[in-house]
Amino acid sequence: MHFKIIFVKLVSTRYNISSMDKARVASLIERIGNLLRSEERASGSDSGLQTVHVQILGYLSQCNRYSNTPAAVTEFIGSTKGTTSQSINILEKKGFINKRSDEEDGRVIHLDLSDKGERFIKNEFPPYEFKAALDGLNKNDTERLSQLLTKLLIQLQRKNNGKLFGVCHTCRHFKKFGLDDTHQCGLTLEPLSEKESYQICREHVQLPEKAV
Amino acid sequence: MHFKIIFVKLVSTRYNISSMDKARVASLIERIGNLLRSEERASGSDSGLQTVHVQILGYLSQCNRYSNTPAAVTEFIGSTKGTTSQSINILEKKGFINKRSDEEDGRVIHLDLSDKGERFIKNEFPPYEFKAALDGLNKNDTERLSQLLTKLLIQLQRKNNGKLFGVCHTCRHFKKFGLDDTHQCGLTLEPLSEKESYQICREHVQLPEKAV
């Protein structure tokens, strides 16, 4: 069975993006997000986890060592502190994460995935159907999609809360990989070159002096 | 208006996409979706609407005349019939939509946006911050993003429930615009050329005989 998919590109002479296009992008993200949520519900139900819990575990598996706190999780989920606190307690009680208080700041708590949590993420995140769907795209498309979503996210965050400027290297969202020389912003998940990591970032949140 | 047709063939890539890349795309969509939701919550609160209600109104403003039913809304939201029925009742009680029963099928109900609903969508969907963020991308990026998300959505739907093949023209998701000659699939939101609308679509759901 052979298949060909045909796309029609709309080239208009006008410069601004039509209101229709914007609504379409919004609806697409909502629909895909909804599908993702329902897949997460299914994959989490075996372990007695709700979709929010799966989302939190997925986030914790990706963020850097400065972003694995309840506050950062709250920001990611877009909920309130109280609600997030409950979800985290459930995850701890079920043995998916461990709490560890910060040595420098007594208020801060770090959330580490336990072995059980790591195993869950490895098997269940992203949900199988989502991984399979991404296999249906080629590598180029996936990377481009990732880039464009990152770009959109940066714009969104810029509109939502005007964060300060700063250099990634001194930002609490900055993440350095161990294996190769690549860096990554833990908030936007945007890959950064060595050079970029010393450039100005609008999403910058200053790291406490001591830790730099 | 000018149109260009581009043929894209699905080729299996030699290098598969890393598990890390997939997780990043999933997290990006979740995070953007969460931001969108919280913006919708804000924009709906003035009218006493919850995020789900705003999502439903947004969907109804975009779907074709065969897809404005409670069942289609249920599929879009990814919830259950009962839950969606409640949300729809609230929207009706608040005067954002009108129910209208199908002339051909006594079981089916169509949901039309009222003037109040149309006004709400015009002002509040997508939320202001999201529109502003999309203005931060250029037109090319926005179109490419829309294409890639559509492609991903098609793959996801293919994995989730193996819909039957069929011709768009006889599909209940098929949508014909009034102004120009463009067509659109109401489910994937993918723009279709006149020619394509007679081609096979994997997402096809057969339209009742009478309506064709």
Add this chain to the structure above:
DNA sequence: ATTAATAGTATCGATTCGATACATATTATG
């Protein structure tokens, strides 16, 4: 005619969510 399937509604219990209030630790200000 009988059975199965589809579209939609109603109800119930569990869970989540957002808001508020609170406790503790750090930082800023004077």
Add this chain to the structure above:
DNA sequence: CATAATATGTATCGAATCGATACTATTAAT
């Protein structure tokens, strides 16, 4: 140093959502 302001996290409560189940009505299949 003292005090206020800020930041991180927790606890609690009521409202709303959600998923499941059961149900009605209409259409389709046999």
